[in-house]
Amino acid sequence: MKTPEADRSALADATLSLHAGAGSRQSGAPVNASPAFSTNYYTDPDAVGFSANDLTADAPHFYTRWGNPTLDLLESRLAALERGEAAISFASGMAAVSSLFLQTLRAGDHLVLANICYAGVAELANDILPGYGIEVTRVDATRPEAIAAAMRPTTRLVHVETPANPILTLVDIPAVARIAHDGGAELSVDSTIGTPVATKPILLGADYVVHSLSKYLCGHGDALGGAVIGRAESLSRLRKQNLIHLGGCLAPFSAWLILRGMETLAPRMALHEANARRVEAYLAEHPRVRSVYWPGSPRHPQHDLAVRQMRNFSGLLSFNVKDGQGPSTARRLADRLRVFAYAVSLGKAKSLIFYIPTDDLLRSSFRLEGAAARAYRDWSAEGIFRVSVGLEDADDLIADLDAALG
Template sequence: MSDTPQPRPPAAFATRAIHAGEHPDPVTGASAPNLVMSTTFVTEAGASFSAEDFGENTPFIYTRWGNPTIAQLERKLANLEGAEACIAFASGMSAITSLLLQTLKPGDHFILSDVSYAGTAEFARDFLPAHGVEVSRVDLSDPALLEAALRPNTRLVYAETPANPILKLTDIAAVADMAHRVGAKLAVDSTFATPIATRPLDLGADLVVHSLTKYLGGHGDAVGGAVLGRTDDLAPLRKGTGIHLGGTISPFNAWLIMRGLATLTIRMRAHEEGALAVANALENHPKVKRVIYPGLASHPQMALARRQMSNFSGMLTFQIHGDGEEVARQLSDRLHTVHYAVSLGHHRSLIFYLSTSEMLRTSFLLTPEQEAVYRSFAGDGIFRLSVGLEDPGDLIADLSQALG
């Protein structure tokens, strides 16, 4: 029998979610990954302490540069997303701002989805123009609008699909093709979808962003973010803003998120099943005006959702008849199982009311045409519901009694 190690057969996603990036501890034999909390590491005399000398084979020196637990998380995420490399950050916003600051320079043109996470929208609106970057807000659900907005100096197109908070979709393959024609890169925030549903790199995107705080961590107890893509694209990001801005994820949070990833496959299956049951029940509730969920035939981009998503996730929104603010107060007082709280992707169900007038005033500042599209999804306001892992019947009963 040969002693040469035999290559492992390709593993399914569920298996990789558990094993990728991990290995038993060679000293103790521990099966679970170690948590390395040390901030500093013993190294050889003469080792450089400059980011300029940082490379792929640089040993662990200081946790802001790299850490064994964080590195394990990065390897696992890269494997699941089909990426060459990954950088983990202290939060989703740290990942987003580091990517934008490293990629965009004065004189560059940046195209952002007209509806995206509020932190992204506000950073692009308030910070980037003050530093010489021209920003265009484009409804990326219509590729023709992107084609009209692209310029020779467009450096980055940033999409979010499904978009937070209205679950509008972007055709990743079509948008990637258009961006590449002018030499721009496409980054996709795939937090709502997760790699269970959509792998943007397979569809032509150059970079993928995740808030690890949401579905990938899955338990609402650890904040983190990540950027994934080709090694050549991420090496300058790690050496530049990744190290110099100091947005390093805590090794403990990295360990918690890695633990959460082990159950991602079964969690996302349960999130989808629960969300579909709740969405169908809400569509038939007399006080509910409209439900938006990519898994429903009533979603305005249902054909794209079926083509681009293999799991419809646990996020849905709904409009109600009457005063949304009043019903929000009613729900916050009456709900028992569903928590009235921000954030999403946790094992607990969370709901929050988002007034359209408030969102347009504080975050999006859309043109009349863009506002019309936003209102076609959101009306005067929406309840954003993150369906957790509770029994769908209990969630439906709780929402029904709270709505009255």
């Protein structure tokens, strides 16, 4: 019988998210969830030397910070879904990004960073990397020519996020990959919002894919995790150096929770997308709403790129309101919503909404000025409502918003 690992590239995402990495099934083996190996250590006197510097790719398990069977399964499944050679799991998405940046960049190197990305990544680049002698140029990544203009002989990495949090701008991955590679750099893509169901950046030319596993891949809001997917040789160095020595390893039980969530990734993303389509259409016609952004809508300014690059448009959308009413609308939603939760985060089974004031984000995280700040305000106005559309009945979600918005 042909197993999923025999030719994983021939299998659909819905199948891979259930079976990839599990290997052949032996008689009497459990068919349901894989076990969580919640142990710190293993007994094998010949496994490896005392130092992780002696670790080899084929070494048996020795210490969970170095590797664990539950993490192995999660990493194999992620690599299969992203069509990468290998994956490494981390304790959070920020641990994954930080480890990748510190592995790839050294003093004197240059990072080109999308100026709209997850706030924690922006703050890492603004506040911490320069202290290590790493230069950072932030650019409008929706314009490949801006990335090309920012490249230097010392550029080692270009990092983008698509769709970008929180305003859902998109990046043309193949175009940016060509620019990065022509300049002797690598490209990493944060695909957390899209998920592997929507976009496979490695197939589009990226060298690394980054995920916050806490979001759609887990799907239930009960575990933190992160991952980097890429070439086996590069990730072997990343594991041996930064994962092990910086210590941001994923707990086995968290990995088990994420694996459990991944089993329903494909049908969940289909329902997230269907519900988001309905909610976006409602918001677009609401008299209080100024603009609504969702890549699956023809109203999105980059919808043509979304159609070329995404097979699922995800469940995250954003909108702003008219006449400077953002703060008062946020208070009204927080007080009146009954199905949506007024809460931060995204990618959960339950619907969430949260208001992000533009001035606060520009000051604290993005630190955009001049034309870049004006471009952001063109999308966000005085503030953006980030809406993570969940798996509830779409009519109930719309009725909840309608009652709260008034």
